[in-house]
Amino acid sequence: MGMIILREVTVRYEDGTVALDNVNLTVEKSEFAFVVGPTGAGKSSLFKVLIREIVPSHGTVFVAGYDLTRMKPSQAPYLRRLVGTVFQDILLLPERTVWENVAFALRATGVASSEDKREVPRALAMVDLLDKAKAFPWQLSGGEKQKVALARALVINPLILLADEPTGNLDSQSSREVMELLLRVNRQGTTVLMATHDPFLVGSYRKRVIELNSGKIVRDYMPGVS
Amino acid sequence: MGWISLFAFFLEEAWVNLRRHLVASLATVSTVALTVGLWTSFTSASKGLETLLAWEGKKLTELRVGLKLWVKEEQAKQVVEKVQKLPFVEQVRFVHKNEALKQMERAYGNAVPFQELIGHNPLPHSLEVVCRSPEWVTQCQKVLKTFPEVDWIGHHPEAVERFLAIVNGVKVTGAALSLVLALVAFALIHNDIQITVYGRRNEIRIMQLVGATAWTVRGPLIMEGVLYGIFGSLLAVAILGSLMRILSERVPTGFAQGLLHACQLDSMTVMTVLGLGLLLAGTSALIASIRLVRVV
Numbered sequence: 001m002g003m004i005i006l007r008e009v010t011v012r013y014e015d016g017t018v019a020l021d022n023v024n025l026t027v028e029k030s031e032f033a034f035v036v037g038p039t040g041a042g043k044s045s046l047f048k049v050l051i052r053e054i055v056p057s058h059g060t061v062f063v064a065g066y067d068l069t070r071m072k073p074s075q076a077p078y079l080r081r082l083v084g085t086v087f088q089d090i091l092l093l094p095e096r097t098v099w100e101n102v103a104f105a106l107r108a109t110g111v112a113s114s115e116d117k118r119e120v121p122r123a124l125a126m127v128d129l130l131d132k133a134k135a136f137p138w139q140l141s142g143g144e145k146q147k148v149a150l151a152r153a154l155v156i157n158p159l160i161l162l163a164d165e166p167t168g169n170l171d172s173q174s175s176r177e178v179m180e181l182l183l184r185v186n187r188q189g190t191t192v193l194m195a196t197h198d199p200f201l202v203g204s205y206r207k208r209v210i211e212l213n214s215g216k217i218v219r220d221y222m223p224g225v226s
Numbered sequence: 227m228g229w230i231s232l233f234a235f236f237l238e239e240a241w242v243n244l245r246r247h248l249v250a251s252l253a254t255v256s257t258v259a260l261t262v263g264l265w266t267s268f269t270s271a272s273k274g275l276e277t278l279l280a281w282e283g284k285k286l287t288e289l290r291v292g293l294k295l296w297v298k299e300e301q302a303k304q305v306v307e308k309v310q311k312l313p314f315v316e317q318v319r320f321v322h323k324n325e326a327l328k329q330m331e332r333a334y335g336n337a338v339p340f341q342e343l344i345g346h347n348p349l350p351h352s353l354e355v356v357c358r359s360p361e362w363v364t365q366c367q368k369v370l371k372t373f374p375e376v377d378w379i380g381h382h383p384e385a386v387e388r389f390l391a392i393v394n395g396v397k398v399t400g401a402a403l404s405l406v407l408a409l410v411a412f413a414l415i416h417n418d419i420q421i422t423v424y425g426r427r428n429e430i431r432i433m434q435l436v437g438a439t440a441w442t443v444r445g446p447l448i449m450e451g452v453l454y455g456i457f458g459s460l461l462a463v464a465i466l467g468s469l470m471r472i473l474s475e476r477v478p479t480g481f482a483q484g485l486l487h488a489c490q491l492d493s494m495t496v497m498t499v500l501g502l503g504l505l506l507a508g509t510s511a512l513i514a515s516i517r518l519v520r521v522v
Contacts, residue, residue, distance in 0.1 A: 051435070074440070081437035091428050104429075107235040108438035114231075156436055 001065070002026035003160060003191045004050060009059035011045050011215070019045035020056070021215035027193060029159075032186040034202050035195040037212035043195040046212070047162045050193075051083050052076040064159050081109055084153030084190075088165035090145045092137040098124070098148050099133040105152045123155035127181055143174025150181060154190075161185060163194040167201065175201060232442065239429070239446035240453055243422045250421055251454070254414045254507075258458025261407035262503045263466055266495060268400020274486075275393045286360050286389055287316075289367065290380035291353040297375045302351040305375050309355060312369060314362035319354040323347050350377060360390055408506055415454055415510035419447050423518045430519065444515040451511020452504060459503030463496050 004027040011020040020042045027033055035043050048054040049061055052068045061068040064082045071079065092101050102123050103116045111119070124130045127147040137145055146166055153161060163182060167175035179201060186192045196202060202209055203223065211219040244251045291309075293302055302320055309318045321329075326349045357366045370376050423430065426446075433443050474486050 077434075077437045077439045077442075079437070080435060085435050091432055093429060093432070104432065105436040107231065108433040108436050108442060110232050110442065112231045113234065152432070152436070 002062075003029045003031070003064060004193070005060075005062040006049070007060045009049065009056045009061060011042075011049060011054055012057040018215050019054075020049065023059070023215070023217055025210065025217060025220075027191060029191055030186065030189050031208065032183065032192045033194070033208040033210055034205075035193055035210045035212060036197070036199075036202055037218075038197075040214075041212040042215040043212055044164060045215070047085070047164050047193070047195065050160075050162060051080050051085060077109075081156055082159045084156065084158035084161045086146070086149050086153050086161070086163045086166045088168035090149045092145055092148055094137050096136070097133065098129060098135050098137070098140070098151075101137070101148055102152050102155050105155050109156055111156075119155050123151040126154055126185065127151045141174065142170050143177055146170060146174070146178050147181065150178070150185075154185065158190065160191045160193070163192065165195055165197065167196065167198060179205070232445070236445040236449040240449035243426065243446065243450050244453055246425055247418070247421050250414075250418050254411070254418050254454050255457045255461060257407065257411045257414050258454055258503055258507050259461035259465065261404060261411045261506065262459055262499050263462035264407060265400060265404035265502065266462065266466060266491075266499050268396055268404065270491070270495065272393050272396040272400065275389075275396065287357045287363060289353075289355040289357070289363065289370070291355055291370055291376055292378040292380065293351045293353070293375050294377040295350050297351055299351060301375060302353070305373060306353060308373070309353065309370070312366065314358050314366050315355055316358045317354075317356040321352045321354055323349045323351050326350075326352055411458075411506055412510045415451055415507055416514040418454070419450065419511055419514035420518060422447060422450060440519065444512075444519050447515040447519065448508065448511045451507045451509075451514075453507075454511070455504040455507030456500070458507060459500045462503065463491065463499050466499075467491055 004025065006023050006025040009020055009023045009025075010018065012018050023042075023046070035046065037043055045054060049056055049068070050063055052071060052073075056069060059069070063079060066075075066079050068079070093104065096104065099116075099120055102120045103113075106115060106119060107113070120133070121130060124133055127150050129144060129147050129151060132140065132144060132148075137148070140148065150163075150166070161182070166182070167178050170178060175198070182192055182194060183205070206223055208222050209219070210217060211221075293305065297305070299322065306318050306320050309315055324347060327347050330349070355366065355370070357363050367379050370379055430443055470486065470491060477486060
């Protein structure tokens with residue numbers, strides 16, 4: 001059974017806009033896939049469906065074994081502990097150190113503070129930022145900030161990582177570093193779905209590409225495989 | 227699940243918020259203090275007035291009942307028994323006419339030998355009746371007037387009524403003012419929580435994304451309200467305590483001094499003030515957090 005399964009999923013907003021139109025998709029455990037498409041193609045709506053911020057107007061969604069269309073809103077937080085998220089707007093807390101930003105996720109999910117000493121360094125080590133633990137976000141580069149956001153998503157040990165344009169605001173060197181980290185996370189068994197506008201990035205890695213346009217999957221392919 | 231960690235997290239986040247919008251927080255704490263302090267002042271004042279009534283105000287619940295001249299000592303004692311059975315009477319004392327004369331001589335000085343001047347004791351036997359509370363005095367008078375042995379009843383009903391009117395006035399004014407201030411405090415706390423929700427929109431968004439439950443997101447906001455309640459109540463206690471001390475040093479002895487003494491802040495009052503502040507601020511914050519932080 002796939003880690004993410006969408007069957008005939010349609011998302012129609014109140015103003016009548018169709019964000020996703022009869023989408024069928026399966027992403028396997030430990031798979032890495034790019035989600036590409038122009039602005040308004042439905043990439044962000046797809047991610048919101050996967051963390052149950054949006055409930056589809058039609059169809060069924062399974063994520064990590066949970067049927068999201070039947071899930072009560074009060075259960076959504078428990079799903080989100082299995083699905084880490086990283087966005088283009090990095091959302092770090094400016095008055096807190098790197099360590100505190102990462103530990104914030106543990107606190108918010110009710111993990112005892114005694115776990116910090118074990119979990120925070122582990123997450124920071126995964127993104128190569130252990131030496132910046134005491135730094136504040138304003139002391140970091142764009143790429144480093146994104147790595148902190150990644151560490152915050154990873155510290156709760158998610159099964160799936162959703163990265164929505166994580167390299168959107170980064171230079172090419174930082175983009176490559178973040179990309180390498182995502183691949184490293186994927187190699188450790190986490191399913192990764194990464195939305196991007198960057199065709200060069202997609203072309204540089206031989207990974208599955210799901211192409212969306214006007215809410216429909218127009219192509220779903222593996223580069224180099226005919 | 228680390229409940230202690232979660233509580234510490236709420237407390238830490240609430241404290242950060244409180245400091246982040248310090249001026250608004252101070253205004254809220256002051257309003258809570260004013261509300262709780264005023265409520266306590268008025269409640270203490272009315273309670274103090276009632277206590278004073280119990281101390282000195284025996285006079286207000288006391289009736290001097292003069293019996294007719296033909297009533298003998300034995301008959302008077304039977305009247306005492308009848309009066310004693312009335313439900314609103316706390317105590318009855320028979321005053322022999324000789325004792326009444328001595329009381330009069332003491333009051334006017336031994337210089338005037340009443341008995342010698344007149345040749346005999348002209349006073350009747352009388353009773354001292356103490357009612358259970360000032361509210362019963364008028365009713366007691368009405369009943370006693372129906373007794374054939376009763377000649378006159380010495381009392382000033384207008385004093386009782388005036389006193390009761392003052393106590394009720396204090397209670398009603400206090401309740402009305404406290405209610406208005408409670409509404410103001412409620413609105414201010416709601417506004418503060420709204421500012422916090424706006425100021426913390428990134429934290430709230432992150433919490434929701436990493437899987438914090440709705441109550442975990444609301445926790446720091448509710449805790450912020452609880453802190454307003456605690457600080458507001460403590461401020462109220464500190465101000466009231468200082469005010470009492472200053473007043474008791476400056477107010478001359480007499481009724482006002484007695485009233486101040488009766489209004490002293492005891493541990494029970496302090497606990498009530500704390501409870502009230504917590505209830506007011508905690509409830510406001512709870513309602514605001516439920517309204518403002520929706521489950522996404």
